[in-house]
Amino acid sequence: MPNFIDLSGKTFGRLTVLERTTSDKYNASRWICKCECGNITIIVRQSLQQEKTKSCGCLRKESSKKHGLSKTRLYKIYHAMIQRCHNPRFRHYKDYGGRGITVCEEWKNSFESFYNWSMRNGHEDTLTIDRIDNNKGYYPENCRWTTMKVQANNKRRIMIECPDGIDRNFTQISELYGLSPNIISYRHRFCQKRNITGEAMSRWIFRTYDDIKSIN
Numbered sequence: 001m002p003n004f005i006d007l008s009g010k011t012f013g014r015l016t017v018l019e020r021t022t023s024d025k026y027n028a029s030r031w032i033c034k035c036e037c038g039n040i041t042i043i044v045r046q047s048l049q050q051e052k053t054k055s056c057g058c059l060r061k062e063s064s065k066k067h068g069l070s071k072t073r074l075y076k077i078y079h080a081m082i083q084r085c086h087n088p089r090f091r092h093y094k095d096y097g098g099r100g101i102t103v104c105e106e107w108k109n110s111f112e113s114f115y116n117w118s119m120r121n122g123h124e125d126t127l128t129i130d131r132i133d134n135n136k137g138y139y140p141e142n143c144r145w146t147t148m149k150v151q152a153n154n155k156r157r158i159m160i161e162c163p164d165g166i167d168r169n170f171t172q173i174s175e176l177y178g179l180s181p182n183i184i185s186y187r188h189r190f191c192q193k194r195n196i197t198g199e200a201m202s203r204w205i206f207r208t209y210d211d212i213k214s215i216n
């Protein structure tokens, strides 16, 4: 008696196993299943048990049909947003997920929700998604659709008091003090997170300035 597990009567996703049928050419047992949608289909045991197959195929069709937008620019933006916040293997993760920037549950779980918000909030294919507060995540109240130019201006708007008493933006500081914009931005965020402001912040941001000066 070959040892085999009787799957009949069990359900896997939308599939209910009716009975066993002939094995496939690798001798894997195959089962006749009835899908919730009414279709009858034959599935190999492993696919059922490893949850690789959960329907006759109607499930996948529905979920891609549901928004039918998986090839659109908006979907790509959506996908990339989730990747950079929630996939440590994604190349920009360190600047997003790595520093605590997340996508709200509502959007993360539903493209439709993100899509609807976007449509209500002036999304156009020429615009990019922008976070109003760069230290906060992606959620409706902190996001807007803007032109690249507005985004760049937004970053430029952050002014920091330099050791000579003049306020400058990241680019100007970078040019003048030879600090990379990433370093400035990192230190600036570091200060914001800890409520370090004014002169104390300036000391943090320019803390290698004297070293650089002495080298020159």
Ligand SMILES: [Zn+2]
Pocket (backbone or CB within 6 Å): 014, 035, 036, 037, 038, 039, 055, 056, 057, 058, 059
């Ligand atoms: Zn089905």
